[in-house]
Structure formats: C-alpha cells, structure tokens
Amino acid sequence: MNTRRQPDQALPVVTSAVGKKYRRGWALRETTLVIPRNRVVALVGPNGAGKSTLMGLITGLLRPTTGGITVFGDHPTGKGLHPAVSYLAQQKPLYQHFTVTETLTFGARTNPTWDQGYAEHLVAQAGVPMGAKVGTLSGGQRTRVSLALALGKRPKLLLLDEPLAELDPLARETVLRALITEARDQHITVVLSSHVLAELEGVCDHLVLLHNGRILLAGDVRDLSASGVPLGQLALDRMRAAAQEEAA
Numbered sequence: 163m164n165t166r167r168q169p170d171q172a173l174p175v176v177t178s179a180v181g182k183k184y185r186r187g188w189a190l191r192e193t194t195l196v197i198p199r200n201r202v203v204a205l206v207g208p209n210g211a212g213k214s215t216l217m218g219l220i221t222g223l224l225r226p227t228t229g230g231i232t233v234f235g236d237h238p239t240g241k242g243l244h245p246a247v248s249y250l251a252q253q254k255p256l257y258q259h260f261t262v263t264e265t266l267t268f269g270a271r272t273n274p275t276w277d278q279g280y281a282e283h284l285v286a287q288a289g290v291p292m293g294a295k296v297g298t299l300s301g302g303q304r305t306r307v308s309l310a311l312a313l314g315k316r317p318k319l320l321l322l323d324e325p326l327a328e329l330d331p332l333a334r335e336t337v338l339r340a341l342i343t344e345a346r347d348q349h350i351t352v353v354l355s356s357h358v359l360a361e362l363e364g365v366c367d368h369l370v371l372l373h374n375g376r377i378l379l380a381g382d383v384r385d386l387s388a389s390g391v392p393l394g395q396l397a398l399d400r401m402r403a404a405a406q407e408e409a410a
C-alpha cells in the first residue's frame with residue numbers, strides 16, 4: 163500500500179485578529195496566527211486559556227466574534243468540517259457498543275475521502291483486535307482507534323484536543339510516537355493541545371502558548387529556543403509576566 167502523499171500548498175490556518183466572546187466574556191482576543199504546513203504544533207496553556215475555543219473556530223463549530231480565519235484558504239462555513247481537516251475533541255467520539263470494525267465502517271460512511279486500508283493498517287499497527295467492542299478497550303487502545311478514525315479520512319490538518327489526557331506515561335509515549343511518525347510520513351499538520359508543555363516539548367516543532375485568551379508565544383521551536391533558555395522556562399516566564407501584568 164502506497165500511503166505517501168504530497169503536501170498541499172495553502173496554509174493550514176491563518177487567523178487575523180480573531181476573537182470569540184461568550185456571554186461571560188472574551189475567551190479569545192485579537193489572535194493573529196499562522197499555522198505552517200507539515201508541522202507538529204503544540205497548543206499549550208492553562209485551564210481556560212482558550213485552546214478549545216481556538217480549535218472550535220478552526221473547525222467552524224464556533225463563529226468568530228471579531229476578525230477572520232482561513233483554513234487552507236477557505237473561511238470555515240459552520241456547516242461541517244473542512245474536507246481536509248480531522249478533529250478529535252476531548253470527549254472521543256466513539257460508540258462504546260460498536261466493534262472496531264463497525265467504528266471504521268462508520269468512518270467510511272461519513273467521510274467521502276475515507277481510506278479503509280490505511281485505517282485498518284493503523285488499527286493493526288496498534289495491535290487492537292478488529293472484533294473487540296470499543297467499550298472493552300483500554301484508554302490507550304481507544305485513543306489509537308480514535309486516531310485511526312481521524313487519520314482514515316486522510317486529513318491534511320489534524321486537530322487533537324488533549325488527546326493524551328487519560329493515558330499513562332507509557333501509553334502517552336507510544337501514542338505520540340505513532341502519531342508523529344504518521345504526521346511526518348503523510349505530510350499532515352498536527353495541532354495538539356495540552357496543559358503541559360513538557361508533555362509535547364520533545365515532539366513539537368512549533369509552539370503556540372495561550373494564556374487568558376491571548377497568545378503569549380508563537381513560533382518555530384528552533385527559533386524560540388535559540389536564546390538558550392529552555393522552552394519550558396521561557397513559557398513559564400511569559401505566563402508569570404502576563405499574570406503580574408493582569409494583577410497590576
């Protein structure tokens with residue numbers, strides 16, 4: 163099976179002063195951001211920083227209050243995901259009583275670009291039995307099935323909202339390694355959100371640090387690390403400074 167593909171030319175995500183206000187206030191403000199092609203992007207920030215809101219705007223599930231956003235050159239319509247985007251929300255969208263086979267059949271039925279051979283290959287690689295019911299799988303196995311569902315669509319952009327949250331350290335490493343290999347081989351841009359930068363530091367090559375609805379740090383990890391200050395320390399320093407500014 164030839165699973166290699168060429169990267170697209172349009173940028174995965176460009177936002178221009180995009181903002182989102184809920185009744186309680188601003189979740190995201192004046193966010194201007196470019197997510198480059200073929201990167202593994204860590205979207206990091208504490209609880210309530212605006213990570214899920216940003217993902218919601220990219221998917222089109224949320225409408226911006228201000229500013230604009232394009233995804234592969236198109237404005238999200240709110241009428242379903244861009245065909246080149248897969249999104250795995252915090253609550254993984256799996257039916258507990260479905261078998262893995264039925265789960266993939268569901269993926270095939272709902273995605274015109276579905277690649278059944280590739281999805282089965284990913285499940286087999288994870289060592290998950292096709293006949294097993296989703297409800298009987300471990301957290302790590304469920305994550306791998308969710309990823310097969312997300313990748314089976316053959317996306318160019320994969321958004322994963324805290325995909326590692328329920329996994330133990332060993333499962334985290336295994337899942338991350340498998341994911342990064344696929345992303346690099348298939349030229350997929352991946353955006354992974356997490357509270358913890360350390361969790362993604364070794365695997366991401368691009369960082370977006372959000373705090374209280376604002377971007378504190380964004381860019382290529384190599385550029386951000388050029389000063390010699392470890393990335394984790396840099397992020398912590400920026401967050402402390404922002405918290406002090408807000409308190410003043």
Ligand SMILES: Nc1ncnc2c1ncn2[C@@H]1O[C@H](COP(=O)(O)OP(=O)(O)OP(=O)(O)O)[C@@H](O)[C@H]1O
Nearest residue numbers: 184185186189207208209210211212213214215216
């Ligand atoms: N549907 C909503 N209605 C009202 N406020 C919301 C809604 N969704 C999010 N918010 C608020 O917007 C802010 C940003 O929330 P968001 O979920 O985007 O943050 P997050 O960084 O993903 O947080 P977490 O890490 O806890 O998931 C928070 O203050 C949150 O309470």
